[in-house]
Amino acid sequence: MTKILIVGGGYAGLYTARGLERLLGAAEAEITIVDPLPYMTYLPFLPEVAAGSIEPRHAVVSLRRHLSRTKVIEAKVTYVDHAAKQATIQPELGEAWTMDYDVVVMTAGSVSRTFPIGGVADEAIGMKTIEEAVAVRDRLLGNFAKAAALPAGPERDRLLTVAVVGGGFAGIETIAELRDLATHLLSRFREIAFEDVRFHLIEAMPRIMPEVSGPTAEWVVEDLRKRGVDVHLETQLQSAVDGVCELSTGERFASDLIIWTAGVMANPVVRQTDLPLDERGRITALATLQVARDGVVVPDAWTAGDVSAVPDKSKTPGPGGFCVPNAQHAVRQAKLLAKNVVATLRGESPREYVHDNLGAVAGLGIGNGVFQSGKIAIKGPLAWIAHRGYHGLAMPMWERKLRVFGGWWNNFWLGRDIVELSEREHPRRSFETFASRPKTNA
Structure with a gap:
């Protein structure tokens, strides 16, 4: 054999x-x-996992x-x-x-490609694994809960500030989905106002999403800005030491959630x-x-x-x-x-791989998306439906497809699940705290 x-x-x-x-x-x-x-x-599906629209195991x-x-x-x-x-x-x-x-x-x-920028290895998180997507979701939800209990000040601002480095498809979908989740959370955390939450997209090139046309990319930038995202084009992250982002433009801000998607x-x-x-x-x-x-x-x-x-x-x-x-x-x-x-x-000749790109589709939050195929561009709800339809069917194995579509159907009627389980990283903490221990001699 x-x-x-x-x-x-x-x-x-x-x-x-x-x-x-x-x-x-x-x-x-x-x-x-x-x-x-x-x-x-x-x-x-990682951006939608981070936004709570898809269960991680699905x-x-x-x-x-x-x-x-x-x-x-x-x-x-x-x-x-x-x-x-x-x-x-x-x-x-x-x-x-x-x-x-x-x-x-x-x-x-x-794997994620990073550069030797101070603080990135210690403070940032990627969007390349299911574990990272789950951690991002729990961090955002947990930070809202912490910030809601704090008075206005630097620590509260840090908790409510998200930075995404990289303006490719992964970065755009990530920041759009998280912005959508954050807007939804405002109805559950009445102590937090829309203007309290800051999102920063940092891209070194003069445009985002090179897979789509220039006008389509510009529409996405404007759409993000209307939803409260600060888009920094032709800007590099120069430092993230202690969670303080220093940009090549001279701007500085502290963030408790820095997501690296730059390649x-x-x-x-x-x-x-x-x-x-x-x-x-x-x-x-x-x-x-x-x-x-x-x-x-x-x-x-x-x-x-x-x-x-x-x-x-x-x-x-x-x-x-x-x-x-x-x-x-x-x-x-x-x-x-x-x-x-x-x-x-079996002694036969192999064939060459040839595949023409049929287009690009991205989700920008629930009910919003963008689709580009040649000179044809679709924006908004129709593109979002195309995004979910394409990726739902492209998901390997029918039992997985059904789980994904079933989750979307449930969310349509029941709403987005906003439970965060960050304590899963320390599953024995509660048990250890209250467990009886052998008495020691004086």
Whole structure:
């Protein structure tokens, strides 16, 4: 049997494994997927998770439930020696061990890309994992509760100030959804007025959302400003030490919630391999999704998703001529990757990945959104419906789709759930406080 190792259980890893399960017989291949987490996260839903519109567990997909023949190992891959076709596996507990394989698929995804700005590593939080989205929601809700009990002053202002760094899709959707949540909370926290809550969007470029047209991007900026968001274009965050944001314009403000969405980079795990990388740390590949060194195929090595530098063969190629790191490419690449792996194993030729972008859609809070396809732009409620329809159906697995749509339906009738559970981070605190302890001798 051919031993296939998939490194990473995100979009590309999950869809590759499912494709291989469908195309290969049980006696043809042994498929193993290694990831520290037992689930795939649907990243486009993170802003809605942060805003309380989607339950966190509904935005993730269990690998074990939906991969019937694939062996799932919850561990880190610390090194891949493709020359020897061996991978070093480090579980959370116990010693590292070595796994032999015949074919490796690198789909380790991406992580937040940051810069050496003082205070960011200590004070900021990303929007790249389900845990971060939940923490952002609980922090915003908790800060409203704390601020409601305080008199006017610097500490109250700090609690009610949110800063989002990065004006791409992730940053725009995050700040729009959180602004929408904050406006909703005003009816529950009557001690807080609209003008007490400050939202800052910090973007280094002169415009936001490069995936949409200039007029559409300008409409989004104006829409955010009307809703009380301070949009800082051509502005850089220079410091966030102790939660005090210092901007390149000279403006300073304190924030208890600084969210970093200014780009992603390939998962650094790929640096612990003997596979070829480009200057940005991505695995170099052909359009067939085969790993390649200087245009020459590295046998039995494949890659897809954010961790790879795949040539973009579409009519409108991404920056540098490569596919941009997004879910749309990762899913489609993975489906083709599975077919190409099987074709190669059976002596057939792999096909090249070609996908033309059909458009971009973003949610800007309940009842508001933006859609762009070519020169066609739709704004407002219709775009919001298109956003929910597209992503609801794009969510992997029907049981997950139904949970998401069911949650939206419940919220339509019952309203937004604003319970925060930040104490889940300290589940034993209450028990420890009141637990009886053995008496000690005087």
